[in-house]
Amino acid sequence: MTAPATLYELAGADPDLRFSPHCWKARMALAHKGVAVAGVPWRFTEKEAIAFSGQGLVPVLVADGETVSDSFRIAEYLETRYPDRPSLFGGETGRAIARFVNSWADTALVPAVAKLVVLDIYERLDPKDRDYFRATREKRFGMPLEQVVGDPAVRLSELRQALTPLRHMLQHQPFICGAAPAYADYCVFGMLMWARCVSPVETLAADDPVHGWRERLLDAYDGLARGARHCAPCGN
Amino acid sequence: MTAPATLYELAGADPDLRFSPHCWKARMALAHKGVAVAGVPWRFTEKEAIAFSGQGLVPVLVADGETVSDSFRIAEYLETRYPDRPSLFGGETGRAIARFVNSWADTALVPAVAKLVVLDIYERLDPKDRDYFRATREKRFGMPLEQVVGDPAVRLSELRQALTPLRHMLQHQPFICGAAPAYADYCVFGMLMWARCVSPVETLAADDPVHGWRERLLDAYDGLARGARHCAPCGN
Numbered sequence: 001m002t003a004p005a006t007l008y009e010l011a012g013a014d015p016d017l018r019f020s021p022h023c024w025k026a027r028m029a030l031a032h033k034g035v036a037v038a039g040v041p042w043r044f045t046e047k048e049a050i051a052f053s054g055q056g057l058v059p060v061l062v063a064d065g066e067t068v069s070d071s072f073r074i075a076e077y078l079e080t081r082y083p084d085r086p087s088l089f090g091g092e093t094g095r096a097i098a099r100f101v102n103s104w105a106d107t108a109l110v111p112a113v114a115k116l117v118v119l120d121i122y123e124r125l126d127p128k129d130r131d132y133f134r135a136t137r138e139k140r141f142g143m144p145l146e147q148v149v150g151d152p153a154v155r156l157s158e159l160r161q162a163l164t165p166l167r168h169m170l171q172h173q174p175f176i177c178g179a180a181p182a183y184a185d186y187c188v189f190g191m192l193m194w195a196r197c198v199s200p201v202e203t204l205a206a207d208d209p210v211h212g213w214r215e216r217l218l219d220a221y222d223g224l225a226r227g228a229r230h231c232a233p234c235g236n
Numbered sequence: 237m238t239a240p241a242t243l244y245e246l247a248g249a250d251p252d253l254r255f256s257p258h259c260w261k262a263r264m265a266l267a268h269k270g271v272a273v274a275g276v277p278w279r280f281t282e283k284e285a286i287a288f289s290g291q292g293l294v295p296v297l298v299a300d301g302e303t304v305s306d307s308f309r310i311a312e313y314l315e316t317r318y319p320d321r322p323s324l325f326g327g328e329t330g331r332a333i334a335r336f337v338n339s340w341a342d343t344a345l346v347p348a349v350a351k352l353v354v355l356d357i358y359e360r361l362d363p364k365d366r367d368y369f370r371a372t373r374e375k376r377f378g379m380p381l382e383q384v385v386g387d388p389a390v391r392l393s394e395l396r397q398a399l400t401p402l403r404h405m406l407q408h409q410p411f412i413c414g415a416a417p418a419y420a421d422y423c424v425f426g427m428l429m430w431a432r433c434v435s436p437v438e439t440l441a442a443d444d445p446v447h448g449w450r451e452r453l454l455d456a457y458d459g460l461a462r463g464a465r466h467c468a469p470c471g472n
């Protein structure tokens with residue numbers, strides 16, 4: 001008998017606020033494969049709680065006696081472990097190109113979302129995480145968090161601009177992976193869930209095709225993502 | 237008996253200078269499938285020469301009595317026509333994600349390359365194309381071509397910055413499509429061939445992983461792309 005799968009997920013002061021973009025990628029990949037999982041809230045400073053994974057970041061998946069960290073590796077693990085369930089990659093070429101989409105999300109979207117919501121994150125963190133977060137992020141950006149955000153209207157416009165390639169693609173097909181979503185979609189969707197979870201700002205205009213795409217993913221798997229604790233306005 | 241395939245390609249005053257990024261995507265896709273093709277030089281203002289295709293842009297492929305325009309559709313046509321030859325997409329999901337990569341190239345790289353090389357293009361065009369090119373591009377950019385380029389060092393830096401997602405991905409694998417190149421690679425490579433063909437500027441630093449990736453694609457198919465007429469410095 002195997003214990004149910006466990007996913008260590010970044011949480012705020014509210015343990016039900018699970019806002020990490022990379023943890024959302026893992027959550028969606030698990031749902032895609034139909035793998036039931038128990039989420040464990042984890043805070044930035046609880047390094048010892050995941051020391052068994054040999055590194056210090058979440059998501060960490062523990063399943064079938066195996067420990068897997070890094071969201072992309074978790075997706076690869078699930079694809080190998082459950083080859084007969086709906087594919088996350090659609091084959092080797094699809095897996096490789098999904099890696100490009102993941103790199104695009106990490107390099108073009110992570111900074112754009114971070115600059116918009118970094119203060120929202122700070123305010124929602126468990127008090128014990130706040131000094132760590134401020135120190136590491138101010139070092140990364142080279143300025144105080146308040147200065148990173150600056151004019152939120154400008155940051156919002158930059159984020160919408162950064163989504164141009166996705167908007168352009170949506171003229172042709174409903175998901176990055178075609179007729180139905182798969183891992184490359186989750187790589188991007190995780191970024192918008194991050195914003196939705198921590199910030200009251202509506203990141204997308206209602207008539208933006210990216211908004212429609214996000215709606216479809218919020219509805220996926222019985223509304224898994226829509227039902228999650230968040231700060232975005234109702235109806236979004 | 238079928239006539240050999242024909243590809244209408246944008247050319248400069250020098251009919252052997254074939255510089256269109258989208259035509260390069262088609263060229264590489266044809267080589268990938270091992271389809272021999274005769275290139276026909278075409279200029280922007282020769283709309284009547286490709287009127288049979290029902291539209292006014294190249295590439296236009298004529299093969300097996302069929303006419304196919306639009307580089308992505310040409311790749312889809314080749315994939316369907318030659319299912320037993322090396323795949324351009326690696327399946328339906330790969331095809332869909334390649335569409336995203338193509339959208340990224342069209343929206344993030346086309347403007348970045350265009351701003352750097354638009355005057356180089358103008359100078360290499362057939363004289364009969366020059367007024368058309370200047371008028372349409374100045375309307376598109378909303379300023380004189382000379383102003384679009386502005387400081388070439390800044391444009392070069394912006395292009396290198398725009399390639400960040402590819403650079404990040406190359407930490408994990410040698411090509412966008414994995415161990416070997418396929419259509420998603422050609423979507424991006426076409427953009428760098430465009431610059432190489434028309435401009436003496438070296439777009440990539442020698443120690444940039446993107447440079448190594450471009451080298452591998454220049455060498456592909458017996459150096460098809462490396463042997464093409466170009467303006468970039470020798471050894472690149």
